[in-house]
Amino acid sequence: MKVAATMFQILPLFFLSLLILNTQPLLAAEPEPEPVVDKQGNPLEPGVGYYAWPLWADNGGLTLGRTRNKTCPLDIIRDPSKIGTPIEFHVADSDLGYIPTLTDLTVEMPILGSRCQEPKVWRLLKVGSGFWFLSTGGVAGNLVSKFKIERLAGEHAYEIYSFKFCPSVPGVLCAPVGTYEDADGTKVMAIGDDIETYYVRFQKASSTLAQKKNQDLSSV
Template sequence: MKVAKLQFLPLCFLSLLVFNTHPLLAAEPEPVVDKQGEPLQPGVGYYVWPLWADMGGLTLGQTRNKTCPLDVIRDPSFIGSPVTFHVAGSDLGFIPTLTDLTINIPILGSHCKEPKVWRLSKEGSGFWFVSTGGVAGDLISKFKIERLEGEHAYEIYSFKFCPSVPGVLCAPVGTFEDADGTKVMAVGDGIEPYYVRFQKSTSYSQKKGQEFSSV
């Protein structure tokens, strides 16, 4: 029995050494793609459209007390404003899913001077508007893009507020209809995911001379 143990132990250590010579490789991040199947690029403008339409895109507007900062809204009569995405410290060259992002809507002509970076703005118990005035890297300015699961859902996505920090709120971004009918992007109780597709702004021919939103 003693001989068997002496022979067995070295074999165990040898197998561990062989196993550990092959480092574990992290899975390649999945890129978010636009309607043409091309990966979203950092810093490039994209329209964010509802799933079944090329209008009603995201833009910025005054809600609540009609003051600054601006909130992220849907305008059913407008294609929306180009939205940009950034990943801190990343050299991937594309925007990945399920990764902390800084999201910006750099509209022109706004009298509200705060940065147009997304952030959560507390409005009540368990409810937040998606507003502007955020700062890249701040906890309340970290959003993710999540792909809809399913064989035919490759280009369908939703936004989540879900920072990669234990114990922090993780919930979908959806639509809340304000008292005046404005559709505001929000996070909170009863808010369902808002499914969207992305269209690169430089490859889309704007109709009827539409310009960037100015509020």
């Protein structure tokens, strides 16, 4: 697979080796892709904003925040005190009118008023040995910016999903996204050892909720 040159300006060459060494083989008999649906049962649309709320509340969704040294780039976090930030999904097939499961996606949180000016496209960012944060500054199409949405198995789990970093490239890391609690208590989205899968439901963002969201992020 040809990886865009931009990626090598962002990450050292050994990062790809770490991704390949920390592998989990892709299953040969994966389920067929299907439309991802929101809480109302409607398929998610490309380029439309959706909140990713935890199963137990209509609040505390995913948003952006400063972690580690409290500097840019912004990382993907959970903040129980805020409604969250609308997330947009994009698929390579521009003719597809919905977001499918188990398909490489570009994930973006295009917010206004952020002090960090890097693109708000998700990417995997190496933090420690065998440990990665979900961060921003990604580039659509780059290996570290390919994420998938997977539905929880079971007849009563129709609208319950999780995120995975699992590019459709043989021999590359494939792992679910979960929550890591930082030293200051910040819940950062990450993949790595001992991180449990974080399950969500999607809610289409209305203009009223989007206005509240922009107010919540005014200090980021």
